[in-house]
Amino acid sequence: MTLSVREHVADDSRSDILFVAAECFMERGYNATSIDDVARRLGATKGRIYHYFPSKADLFAGVFRFGMDRIFAAVEPYRNMPGPAAERWKKLAFIHTVRMMKSKTLAKVVWEGVEMHLRGATTPQQRIELDGLIRYRNGYSDIFRETIAQAREEGDFHFADLGITVQAMFMALNSPMFWYVPRPGETDEDIHNIANQIVAFAHRGLGGKEET
Amino acid sequence: MTLSVREHVADDSRSDILFVAAECFMERGYNATSIDDVARRLGATKGRIYHYFPSKADLFAGVFRFGMDRIFAAVEPYRNMPGPAAERWKKLAFIHTVRMMKSKTLAKVVWEGVEMHLRGATTPQQRIELDGLIRYRNGYSDIFRETIAQAREEGDFHFADLGITVQAMFMALNSPMFWYVPRPGETDEDIHNIANQIVAFAHRGLGGKEET
DNA sequence: TTGACAACATACCCGGTAGTATGTTCACCA
C-alpha cells in the first residue's frame, strides 16, 4: 500500500516532534520543559504539537516508547545468539553501552520516565500508559537478568545475589548517559573504546574471568 | 558561649525546614516541589521558609550543602587511614554505599543538584552558589579517585582508564539510591549485606583480587 | 468545483507558583 502526500507529511511531522521533544526533555527535564519550548525549537506553535499529542504527558510517553523501541531493536539480533551466555552478555552489554552514548538523548528521557513512575507522578489516567511502558522497559532488563543468571549457571560468572548484582551492573553500563559528552571530531572507535572499558568493568564485577 | 532561647528556636526551625525540604525534593524533584508544599508539610506557611531562605534555589542549595556535609563527615575518619589503599577504598566504598541507603533522601537531592548544574539551570547569580557546591562534591569524588589510583600503583587494582573506571564504579556504588526502598523491620545487618554485595561488585570491577 | 477534513496557527482562559508587602505576636533588653 502506498501513502498519500498528506500521510507522509503527517508521519514526518510527528516524528520530528518526537525528536525535538526528546532533546528538550533531556536538556531541561520533564517539568522544566514547556510545550512552547518544544514548539519554539520546532519553529512552530503549540497547535502543531497538540494536533498529534493530546497532552504533555502523552508527548513524553511517545518519546519514551520511541526510545525503548530503538534500543530493543538494536539488541534484538543478539538476544538469542547461540553459544555461552557470558559471550552473549558481552555482546548485549556492548551494544547497550554504545547506545547510551550515541542515543544519549533518548536514553535520558527513558531514564526520567522510570523515575517519574517511581515517584508516582501524573494522573491515574496517564499512569496506566506509563505502567505499560515500564513493563516494556522491565522486559528489556530481564534480557540481561536472564543472560547473567544463565552465565552463572554455566560457571562463567560468580556473584552472590542476582537482583542486587543486576542493578549494580546496569547502573555501570548506564553511567555514560550521565557523564559522556560527544566531542567534535570523535570517531566510532573512540566511543567503542569507552564502551569496552565500561563492559570490562562490569564483566569483572560479575565475576567473569579476564579474557585471554 | 550559650545561646538564647530565640537562637535555639531559630536554629532548630532552620534545620527542620532543611529536612522537610529534602524529603519533598526527593519525592517530587526540584521543579515539581513548590514552596507551599514544603510549608504545608511543615505545618506552616511560606513566610517561615522565606524568612530563612531568600529563594527556592537557595533552599535547595541549603539542602545540597547539608547533604554533602553529612557524607563528608561520615567518610572523614577513614580518609587518611594507614595501610594499603585497596583496604582504605573498601572502607570508604562501604560507608558511602550504606549512606546511599540510609540517607537516600539527601543523596538524591545532591544527585539532582549535580544534574541541575550540568543542565545549566537557574540564574547566573545562583549558578555561582551551585558552582561552589559542585566543586565541594568533586572534592569528595576525588577522594575515591586518588585512593583507586594509589591502589593501582600498589598493584592491588587493575584497570585501563582511570577516569572511565571511576565513573563506572561510582555509579555502581550510587545505584542503591535509585532502587533501594527501606522495608519495615529492616535491620542494619540487612543494609550492610546489600552494601557488601555492591562493594564486592565494584571491587571485582576495579580488578581487585577476591578476598581469601 | 466544492465541500470536507487534515494540519496547523492564533488567541484566549485559568490554575498554580515564586516572590513580596504587610500584619501580628512575643521574647529580650535598656
Place this chain on the structure above:
DNA sequence: TGGTGAACATACTACCGGGTATGTTGTCAA
C-alpha cells in the same frame, strides 16, 4: 515597661504554562 526586632502568618501580585476554542490554508475525493 515600653520599644525593638526576630519569627513567623496573611494577603496579594505577576507571570508562566497546560490546555482549549477558534480561525486559516491547503489537499484530495467525489
